[in-house]
Amino acid sequence: MREFIVEADGGSRGNPGPAGYGAVVLDGATGEPLTEAAEYIGVATNNVAEYRGLLAGLRAAHALDPSARVHVRMDSKLVVEQMSGRWKIKHPDMKPLATQARAVFPPDQVTYEWIPREQNKYADRLANEAMDAGAKGRQWSPSESRAALDTPPAVPEPSGPPGDAAAGAARARAALAQGRAADPAAGGRAAGAARAGEGDAPAVQEKPGVEQAPDGERRPAAPAEERRSTPGWSSAPDLGAPATFVLLRHGETPLTPQKRFSGSGGTDPALSEVGREQARRVAEALARRGTIQTVLASPLTRTRETAAVVAARLGLEVTIEDGLRETDFGAWEGLTFAEVRERYPDDLNAWLADPEAHPTGGGESFAETAARIAATRDKLVAAHAGRTVLLVTHVTPIKTFVRLALGAPPESLFRMELSAASLSAVAYYADGNASVRLLNDTSPLRP
CATH class of the missing domain: 3.40.50.1240 (Phosphoglycerate mutase-like)
Structure with missing residues (x-):
């Protein structure tokens, strides 16, 4: 069975504002990029753009091989935890996207891993290229990807090779071999990254200057002192790179x-x-x-x-x-x-x-x-x-x-x-x- 790594991201310049997503499918055995997807989607929130990126990445992987095992890596804890079933989805804009994403592959063929933003640069770049294209009144095309297929993405420490021959070349194997259960006791990266358990997502600082609200929307981050004293708001531990x-x-x-x-x-x-x-x-x-x-x-x-x-x-x-x-x-x-x-x-x-x-x-x-x-x-x-x-x-x-x-x-x-x-x-x-x-x-x- 083939193994793919899907790295996806999305962004919004305004939240909501002009938004776009990016996704890349990597070969699980070599870490080499196989195909890319990016799109300007008009006015949307960050979260919707991230879910659209996930959906596009899964569909691109499915087009390559519907029988493959897929390991998804994203810097959105919200998407990872919700798609892993640990956090509930209440926002009406995200529920149908999550349902569509779950339908692309059988559930036992897909695992999810949270990674720091700096380790998701390939998909982040594609999302920004899509938003740049939208600002010019047109859609993104592969020719705008600055020869991405000729310049493999920086392979991050996993979650990795990944990132290396082990962390990069076999990130899919990494979680698929032992991380199918997203329980913290299983030692999976997503479980280690956020131990929130059941219920809605806590506030998570996913990107600079932005907080994740319980309803799934993002808002400008409050000062650190205010965040520490606000009842009901907490931060999932950031374990850093292993x-x-x-x-x-x-x-x-x-x-x-x-x-x-x-x-x-x-x-x-x-x-x-x-x-x-x-x-x-x-x-x-x-x-x-x-x-x-x-x-x-x-x-x-x-x-x-x-x-x-x-x-x-x-x-x-x-x-x-x-x-x-x-x-x-x-x-x-x-x-x-x-x-x-x-x-x-x-x-x-x-x-x-x-x-x-x-x-x-x-x-x-x-x-x-x-x-x-x-x-x-x-x-x-x-x-x-x-x-x-x-x-x-x-x-x-x-x-x-x-x-x-x-x-x-x-x-x-x-x-x-x-x-x-x-x-x-x-x-x-x-x-x-x-x-x-x-x-x-x-x-x-x-x-």
Whole structure:
């Protein structure tokens, strides 16, 4: 099933006043723009323009593939919360638009995410172009879009790649994989962004100088002191951009195709020629996204080599982080699973059944690895809040990051596929929620 990201916005110069909307449909696998829509709609409110943008974006996605899954990203908390079913819709101008929007795709194919305004620049630009065209007495046309299809939108930290190969390339996967439930406990971005529960929307400062009233209309913002003392008005917490970890497994080594244990306890192979080519392809994909801000790598040779290729392409330095090293597999290093089964059957069975069990020869247990990764995660989240960081590491650490983010049991490690040079991603929000955005993406390796 194809996956699309719809980013939409709308605006009104006067509220109500001359209004327009803009929407773009992005490929969920690559983050590339597929089609745009924009229109000057005459005199309307901001909210109506935003709903018109949403409707246009959904219809454009439906025209591309009616069976696709769609992840909608908007900077209007009102629209996101109402379309997610958490806030009621009372305004008569918005009810029919919401009904039409819900009818474009089956409900289980669409999810919604609130993003800060600065992360919705592509759709905002289209909406302003539509209003500019209206001011000149004509309608917007794609030729006015300043070569938007040739200049991909800045991929924001999600919600992201998104925004990056993880946050940008798979924003649809991000929420579709685990964010279908918009409950705060699910760790979804929209839920984390606004915890208003049922009922009408509280006042939310969505755009500079404008407040959201309970009836859905916007009005000039009152001074901060007045807003704080006005009964019945509150602000949803703005959690800010998350710390997003793009998790890259190193490229192939000579041991990888043979499926041999290759940890940190003795074997330290370099990349094979295949692995170096994989690193180059991933580097190009990440460069196209343009959102990686920092590169950290495990101290082992294969991860340092992979990180060096990527960082050179991105124009960044590599910082070594010891906590990202692979598990120590003790006496099993360099052996295949079958060889371990033959030589150490009891130890292997215990290891498979008990996360506290150690590989033969005093290696590292999965419980010890998890404790190390959790400590590393906490340190890096604190150090890189709001940033997108590439972590070049190994199978067990990446699976552990994902397992901990999902709150999954230790045995889930054996139920994840993780290919060489694959990309995964986890976002960590200020309220403690984590969102798994991508797992085992190998699309950059395809010709």
